[in-house]
Amino acid sequence: MDSFIVISLIKIVLVFAVLMTTLAYLQWVERKVIAHIQVRPGPYRVGPHGLLQPLADVIKLITKEDLLPHYVNRPLYVAAPFIAVTMSLLSISVIPFGPTIEVAGYKTSMQLTDLNIGVLFVLAVSSMGVYGIALAGWSSNNKYSLLGGLRSSAQMISYELPLSMAIASPLLISNTLSLRDLVGTQAGNLWHWNLFHGWQYVSFIVFLIAGFAETNRVPFDLPEAENELVAGFHTEYSSMKFASFFMAEYANMITVSCMAVVLFLGGWVAPWPAEYGSRFVPVIVFAAAGLIALYHGAHAARKRDMYSLPVVGVCFLITAAIFLLPMVQAWLLPLFWFLAKTGAILFAFIWVRGTLPRFRYDQLMGFAWKTLFPVAVANLLVTGLVVALVS
Amino acid sequence: MAQVPVSWFLSLSAVLFVLGVAGFVFRRNIITVFMSIELMLNAVNLSFVTFAYQRQAVDAHLFVFFVMVVAAAEAAVGLAIILTVFKNRATLNIDEVDSMKN
Amino acid sequence: MDVILFLIFAAIAVVAAINVVVQTHPISSAVSLIGVMGSLAVLYLLLGAEFIAAAQVIVYAGAVMVLFVFVIMLLNAGAEARVGRSFVASLLGAPVLIALLAVLAWVVERIYPRGTTVHFGGFTGGSAQAVGRALFTTYLLPFEITSILVLIAIIGAVVLARKEID
Numbered sequence: 001m002d003s004f005i006v007i008s009l010i011k012i013v014l015v016f017a018v019l020m021t022t023l024a025y026l027q028w029v030e031r032k033v034i035a036h037i038q039v040r041p042g043p044y045r046v047g048p049h050g051l052l053q054p055l056a057d058v059i060k061l062i063t064k065e066d067l068l069p070h071y072v073n074r075p076l077y078v079a080a081p082f083i084a085v086t087m088s089l090l091s092i093s094v095i096p097f098g099p100t101i102e103v104a105g106y107k108t109s110m111q112l113t114d115l116n117i118g119v120l121f122v123l124a125v126s127s128m129g130v131y132g133i134a135l136a137g138w139s140s141n142n143k144y145s146l147l148g149g150l151r152s153s154a155q156m157i158s159y160e161l162p163l164s165m166a167i168a169s170p171l172l173i174s175n176t177l178s179l180r181d182l183v184g185t186q187a188g189n190l191w192h193w194n195l196f197h198g199w200q201y202v203s204f205i206v207f208l209i210a211g212f213a214e215t216n217r218v219p220f221d222l223p224e225a226e227n228e229l230v231a232g233f234h235t236e237y238s239s240m241k242f243a244s245f246f247m248a249e250y251a252n253m254i255t256v257s258c259m260a261v262v263l264f265l266g267g268w269v270a271p272w273p274a275e276y277g278s279r280f281v282p283v284i285v286f287a288a289a290g291l292i293a294l295y296h297g298a299h300a301a302r303k304r305d306m307y308s309l310p311v312v313g314v315c316f317l318i319t320a321a322i323f324l325l326p327m328v329q330a331w332l333l334p335l336f337w338f339l340a341k342t343g344a345i346l347f348a349f350i351w352v353r354g355t356l357p358r359f360r361y362d363q364l365m366g367f368a369w370k371t372l373f374p375v376a377v378a379n380l381l382v383t384g385l386v387v388a389l390v391s
Numbered sequence: 392m393a394q395v396p397v398s399w400f401l402s403l404s405a406v407l408f409v410l411g412v413a414g415f416v417f418r419r420n421i422i423t424v425f426m427s428i429e430l431m432l433n434a435v436n437l438s439f440v441t442f443a444y445q446r447q448a449v450d451a452h453l454f455v456f457f458v459m460v461v462a463a464a465e466a467a468v469g470l471a472i473i474l475t476v477f478k479n480r481a482t483l484n485i486d487e488v489d490s491m492k493n
Numbered sequence: 494m495d496v497i498l499f500l501i502f503a504a505i506a507v508v509a510a511i512n513v514v515v516q517t518h519p520i521s522s523a524v525s526l527i528g529v530m531g532s533l534a535v536l537y538l539l540l541g542a543e544f545i546a547a548a549q550v551i552v553y554a555g556a557v558m559v560l561f562v563f564v565i566m567l568l569n570a571g572a573e574a575r576v577g578r579s580f581v582a583s584l585l586g587a588p589v590l591i592a593l594l595a596v597l598a599w600v601v602e603r604i605y606p607r608g609t610t611v612h613f614g615g616f617t618g619g620s621a622q623a624v625g626r627a628l629f630t631t632y633l634l635p636f637e638i639t640s641i642l643v644l645i646a647i648i649g650a651v652v653l654a655r656k657e658i659d
Contacts, residue, residue: 073520117621120547123547123551127559131527137566150563396611400611402601403506403536409593413590417586418514426513427513429553440536440537443540453635456624460639461642464646466561467647
């Protein structure tokens with residue numbers, strides 16, 4: 001019992017630290033990717049390649065004056081960012097990052113906890129996340145905030161329906177609600193993933209679109225668009241409370257990506273088994289990245305790249321070497337595949353943000369109820385029919 | 392004693408039910424009255440789930456499921472009615488919605 | 494351990510329920526009712542009803558109460574004014590309710606002696622599989638009828654809340 005508590009505490013601290021760092025650097029990745037889509041460099045002054053930009057942003061947000069206007073509904077105003085952040089961080093606790101591993105003699109799984117209603121837990125927590133935004137809009141005592149809060153909450157609950165239907169389809173195939181068992185049913189290789197083996201292409205796309213809308217990302221980000229509603233529901237918030245809403249949005253993005261990977265893309269299962277050579281894929285990827293960085297460091301376009309790019313190249317080569325060590329391959333390889341797939345979906349999120357224009361609110365709601373929901377229900381019916389006929 | 396007596400759960404359900412009745416009888420705002428009805432339904436759900444535990448059968452969970460579905464349908468229609476009443480009378484005080492009296 | 498959990502969440506439920514009834518502004522009552530539903534979901538988990546606990550949070554706390562919060566925000570009617578109440582109600586109200594509570598508690602204590610206890614893990618039949626199996630075999634007819642009921646409710650709500658096209 002004691003070792004269970006100690007191991008769980010260690011896992012919580014580890015996941016929390018990694019998650020917080022990822023949230024900060026996800027913002028850096030987003031700014032860089034959108035900048036390169038728009039053919040401009042993005043942050044590159046604060047630290048090498050702008051890597052210290054998130055740190056500067058955090059310092060700025062913490063040291064700003066934390067206003068508490070007198071006309072707001074004080075308990076709800078203070079509670080709303082808490083609710084938003086708590087609910088978005090809570091759903092990470094059931095996501096499996098890898099298989100059961102053995103560390104220093106203790107067997108533990110690379111997951112904070114495995115509930116046998118894991119999928120329902122994630123849905124429940126995301127339903128509760130709506131309150132953070134609705135109460136923020138209401139308590140700010142400001143017409144723009146109220147409108148932004150109402151629109152955003154209505155959008156989130158409307159898109160929860162296609163999201164749930166899109167989640168139900170691979171569940172019919174995998175026959176379990178536990179996230180660990182979901183990955184277990186997709187074990188083997190690429191053709192066992194729910195996306196390919198179960199022909200879940202439609203529900204994957206529906207899930208991603210509904211995921212975009214749930215997290216208030218472009219093209220569904222009208223409720224927080226700056227040129228539409230001042231700043232939507234977080235107009236009256238400053239400093240850390242404002243930062244909380246952004247953290248909540250990025251954490252929701254990470255949750256949706258992780259759920260897409262676990263439900264459709266096979267979680268931490270490699271495309272082909274490790275003994276047939278897929279254990280060399282990370283080595284090749286990182287070695288190639290290191291060599292490219294070293295090459296560009298040698299022919300640097302900017303003077304400071306002469307020093308920063310070779311350092312980056314050497315770091316990548318060291319990472320490639322770490323992947324060759326047999327003792328860490330048991331847990332590092334599944335983690336690599338999980339993070340690679342999640343990273344691909346997060347890149348898709350950022351790519352869409354840099355490319356598509358925004359929907360108008362009535363177009364957005366019409367799309368949810370008149371197009372996406374019927375498609376999701378039809379997909380669920382067809383999946384159910386096929387499962388019933390085949391088994 | 393590391394175990395909770397079943398009667399404690401039922402007493403909690405009774406307390407919540409009586410609080411719901413108190414809200415229903417004493418409050419004048421339509422929406423608060425409606426929320427007290429939801430509180431009463433939740434108290435009854437707790438009783439059902441306790442009975443499911445006591446009888447070691449899952450059937451009472453199904454009752455709770457149906458109560459939740461009916462409560463959701465009732466909330467949707469009830470709130471639509473409240474919106475219409477507010478549109479016509481501009482008040483949420485149930486004492487003032489008495490145009491059929493006398 | 495189970496006793497501590499029960500006492501904490503029962504206390505939260507009762508305090509939040511009192512808050513629902515006592516608060517003047519409907520939005521505070523709504524947020525307190527969400528608290529009641531959350532603590533009841535934890536009590537359902539203690540009783541082994543995992544699917545019902547998840548359904549409580551998803552459907553009740555996450556959808557029905559959002560509907561309430563929306564309507565309160567849209568109507569923006571403000572806090573309730575304390576207008577005149579009937580003298581009989583304020584005199585007899587609290588004692589009658591306490592009497593009702595006492596009768597219920599006495600009946601409960603008589604029927605369920607101290608022996609039957611609840612501990613976490615005492616009932617394992619509340620999983621999604623068990624509920625699903627019962628729902629689609631024994632209780633199929635009520636399931637289909639409630640789906641028609643929900644359809645009627647949707648149509649009713651749409652008809653009541655739509656704008657007249659002039």
